[in-house]
Amino acid sequence: MQPIRIGILGMGTVGGGTAKLLSENAQEITRRLGREVRISMAASHNTDRIRKLCPSDTVVSDDVFQVARSADVDIVVELIGGTDTAREVVLCAIENGKHVVTANKKLLAEYGNEIFALAAEKNVMVMFEAAVAGGIPIIKALREGLAANRIKSVAGIINGTSNFILSNMRSHGSPFAEVLKQAQELGYAEADPTFDIEGHDAAHKLSIMSALAFGTPINFQHCYLEGISKLESQDIRYAEELGYRIKLLGITRKTDEGIELRVHPTLVPECRLLAQVEGVMNAVLVQSNMVGETLYYGAGAGAAPTASAVVADIIDTARLMHAASEQRVPPLAFRCNEQLPVLPIDEITSSYYLRVSAQDKPGVVANIGRILAEQSISIEALLQKGVINHENAEIVILTHQSKEKHIKAAIAQIEALEHVFEPVMMLRMESLHG
């Protein structure tokens, strides 16, 4: 059979990794697919890098649009990142009847609905396994492996930078700023780490998984997000004393009222596998109505793991390039989406961790207890810690489930108490059962 002709856009870390993988594993890929995968064209502003990394017969270009329009390309592999050129060139490739494989979570989170609509019109495939959790085949699991289930929730550690920072804050007892610096030195965090540590990256990935899980359009614009930079060392420590670890989780859940879609630091019982995921590794836990819980773990980033997902998509696309649309899995798993409301964060239900800084005076705990009781919030655990010459105390409370608006009302009242002198630290807790 004729080789599959791919055109790679972008020759950065992932582009280079993809070229390298296709060369190193060429023999096994051909044994699986029954035909060769050939890089017929590649475009990058760094054409030298293409010449260095791609086969000698690859047509080299500095114009991604040339590749997107080329008659010598079956599948366009978009690895330039960002949303400006990436969006334009992906739409251009689809207009020209090319199938698209992309690793670009931001592009899909922000423009996926537009891109998938055009792809349906033009009857081409858009594949994106690499966009979520790197090399873990979680998109395939959600779209195909769990297709017999009604999915109830998805909760994932889907940002390696944040997980590295949280793991090291716990294992070394170090403050956030120090571990961030270390992560930057190791290349696990960018010079401007905002995108990772404030949850934007996780929100992109979560929005994609949520659409796949529940059959909705992508709802990134409604995703609630809260990062890890606000965490203090003692929160990690208190959580641990109480049997929990703090993880930056992306959580999406279908309730009778609508979809929860939120990224925030979360206390997870330490006995749960998700709590044991350390360093830059990723993991996604899916709760479904038939199979129950399944978990998928692996490297969420890096050249080779991401290329692993990109090339798996190329292989899948190569098989079904000439298939009828009903023979393919729809990009967002369902043949027809239904728009479900995304719940405002105040309407979600969760358990909570509260840390109250107060002067160590009689009555403070009693007052806090009274305020929580008035909001019908019951207490699961309470820990009081003396700090600074025992004049001040930190009171840590774990609550049972409550609507977020009630916990916020309680917090406002606690902060107004006479001896409470700092804003209350509030974190969400998840048992991750169902």
Add this chain to the structure above:
Amino acid sequence: MQPIRIGILGMGTVGGGTAKLLSENAQEITRRLGREVRISMAASHNTDRIRKLCPSDTVVSDDVFQVARSADVDIVVELIGGTDTAREVVLCAIENGKHVVTANKKLLAEYGNEIFALAAEKNVMVMFEAAVAGGIPIIKALREGLAANRIKSVAGIINGTSNFILSNMRSHGSPFAEVLKQAQELGYAEADPTFDIEGHDAAHKLSIMSALAFGTPINFQHCYLEGISKLESQDIRYAEELGYRIKLLGITRKTDEGIELRVHPTLVPECRLLAQVEGVMNAVLVQSNMVGETLYYGAGAGAAPTASAVVADIIDTARLMHAASEQRVPPLAFRCNEQLPVLPIDEITSSYYLRVSAQDKPGVVANIGRILAEQSISIEALLQKGVINHENAEIVILTHQSKEKHIKAAIAQIEALEHVFEPVMMLRMESLHG
């Protein structure tokens, strides 16, 4: 579009679960697939159960061959188990041009090569996600999700009964026989538990995964197996003191000399996720050359989890029923298999746990050390425990890597020592890295 017409063979636990799933999740399945999945026929010796569990328009039969030959069936779903009738009826269905979905690991381990050959000849699909690790989509991960990788090894907890027993032996410090009895009372173990606790069931599943991982025919007949019934409580305890947990693992690994294919109780460092998998849950760890390690966790048995995998296969098959063979993933992942030798157990390389029961006399440890050194086996850790009025001792040794034949030669010499009065307990240890 016309509904997909399935014929279910067998209406036991999994058959009933499949009928129930298809009814309960019908709406979501149709939304995904774009057409309805209809049970047009079902056969079981218990026809009343079919009438009770299947839709009223299902044609009821007590003859599985009638379903396998019926013109009203597109996909035959074999859920009768065993190998006699199952083999005959699956071959009959294929002969009649039916696609087959099966949950039957024993059938595939023993007759898969024959079945897949006939399926290729007749250009039909044979799908078997449910045959390994129940509801975990591990077959899909190995066949498709990791298709860009050269897979190096697969190690799995793939027998829930054994894992339940080992988990409870550890958490309650109970002896094997007592926990087995408890497992039987809870329905986690059969009246005759041999098939599960001696590793046969795990060997079936491992043989299938090994073929998928490395592109070989199924090599079940060469699988080495060793069960958990020989374990003593103190082995679990000593392992834990040394930072390990004992799991019944199925391990397959590609080496320069051939394929390792073995099921046995294994010490796993407790920091590894696989060590944290408790109770009846399953998990499979895959090491690949690009993505590195990925792990898949979930329920390995039960009506609903198994049905989840069966129906995912039905959906996949329904999509590609009329596709050309090159548009489908080959059943064993590769278009052409290559026979690689399966290494005899004596030729594998592993680390080892040895427990030596000896009289507490001077020189015993020195003699053991000398014997190991003569076989070029180095010691990672050594623990000596006094037992029975301090007259006898148990010496526990963890070794570094060695060929199994060398450790066995050393054990023979240790057992011949004057003060050693019991056979040496030997267990394998795996770091599970690569």
